Amino acid sequence: SQAITYFVFLDAFRAINELALRNECRFTVYVDDITFSGPVPIPKTLILEIEKILRDAGLAIKWKKAKKYSPKQCKLITGVALNQQGKIKVPNRLRLKILSGIDEVRKTKKWTKIKLEKKKESLLGMIAAARQIEPGIFPEIEKVVRRIEWRLSDALG
Numbered sequence: 001s002q003a004i005t006y007f008v009f010l011d012a013f014r015a016i017n018e019l020a021l022r023n024e025c026r027f028t029v030y031v032d033d034i035t036f037s038g039p040v041p042i043p044k045t046l047i048l049e050i051e052k053i054l055r056d057a058g059l060a061i062k063w064k065k066a067k068k069y070s071p072k073q074c075k076l077i078t079g080v081a082l083n084q085q086g087k088i089k090v091p092n093r094l095r096l097k098i099l100s101g102i103d104e105v106r107k108t109k110k111w112t113k114i115k116l117e118k119k120k121e122s123l124l125g126m127i128a129a130a131r132q133i134e135p136g137i138f139p140e141i142e143k144v145v146r147r148i149e150w151r152l153s154d155a156l157g
Contacts, residue, residue: 002031012057016050033078042068080133090130090137098126102141105148113150120148 006013006029013029020027023046025038036042051061069075074089075082081089101123105116123145130137 005031009057009059012053012059015053019046019049019053030078035077037075088133090133094126094130098123098130098138098141101126102144111150116148116150120145 013027016034017027020036020038023038023043024040025036025042025046028035028037036046054061067076072084074084076091079091079094081091083089101119105111105119105123111119124142127138127142127145
């Protein structure tokens, strides 16, 4: 469980947080994703010290997943976009997936009832996920999705 994982590594996370604070950074953790943010660039020495703490705790950094962002870039952190003003936003990838899904429903002529219902539930799930990030997003699109109905005439073409 996420809570158990957090408490198992609590000492390491506390040590990392102290280091981050001393270096004018904010440290956040979500399960196995760690993030450092702040008004100054992250010093290389801090990264090396953090790597040692994690290694001593039996963890390793997956460097191919590590990302560094400039202050003007939109940052993707654990499936959420953080814009230049520091506001959380739905990532463009999820927005596009929702819009493409609706487009697919409109363009595909021969849906089975089961397949169309699965697609509808998938779209509603994606909208719900987007609303965890930006409450109230896509109200009109949700109405369109809820009105999707399977008709025998559509299935027959």
